[in-house]
Amino acid sequence: MITILLVLSLLGYAAAAAFTGQRFANREPWGQRRIMLSGGFAILAQFAAAILILDSTGYARFNMASTLLIIAVLLAVFNYLRGSRPEAMLLRPVIYTFAMLSSLIALLTPLDAGHPITVNPGVTVHVGLSLLAFSILALAALYSIQLLYVNRLLKQRKAKALSANLPPLMTVENYFFKLLTIGTAVLTLAIASGFLFLENMFASGQLHKTILSIAAWLTFNGILIVHYWRGVRGKPAVIITLIASFILILAYYGSRFVRDVILS
Known part of the structure; x- marks a missing residue:
């Protein structure tokens, strides 16, 4: 089935x-x-x-x-x-x-x-929050790439023929920052639940994942702080978002690829 x-x-x-x-x-x-x-x-x-x-x-x-x-x-x-x-x-x-x-x-x-893995309510909450945070932030990263694409077309004056299909630039940017804010908030809860419900987030098997997750969390928060405080937007915010997303991918799928594919 x-x-x-x-x-x-x-x-x-x-x-x-x-x-x-x-x-x-x-x-x-x-x-x-x-x-x-x-x-x-x-x-x-x-x-x-x-x-x-x-x-x-x-x-x-x-x-x-x-x-x-x-x-x-x-x-x-x-x-x-x-x-x-x-x-x-x-x-x-x-x-x-x-x-x-x-x-x-x-x-x-x-x-x-x-x-x-050990199945208990705490671990289930942590895993669920982690997957949700990853999904929202991955979608934010995709919207950041779309933001660069639409902005480039507008600057090169190639958007006229595609104007019926292209989304308004401000609509994409506003939705991007909304997703980034929500995703970072959920990632905060996911990391906090890990420290609360997992036995040791800094154990040898979890250390690199924890450090990279926190690094990605700090980077995402940095983007939001400079955006809401200093009004930073556009290409700098997009590039930093993609870097933070790459760090998050390494944190989660780097270890799983080694463990589930190479070692198995």
């Missing part, structure tokens, strides 16, 4: 990404319904597959494949809820392609891959 659901999610995301591309090219008024139906179908199939994968292991194994799947679902849901807004439509093919990749990785990964 898990295999069937993952294959269905692959097909649904592929169709939704293709329909989105057609809508950008042809602007059919009926194309949005196809995008929403195929995207919604893919999200439901992938979400069901993720639940079944976690249930099959007693929610005691969060390997790289399962966490990628959960993050992909969250990103797809966040984007889907934005409907037909131009800034959401522009990102949709990218997010759906990532979701397809996560489903493919899940198909190729054994269910029992990865090391077991």
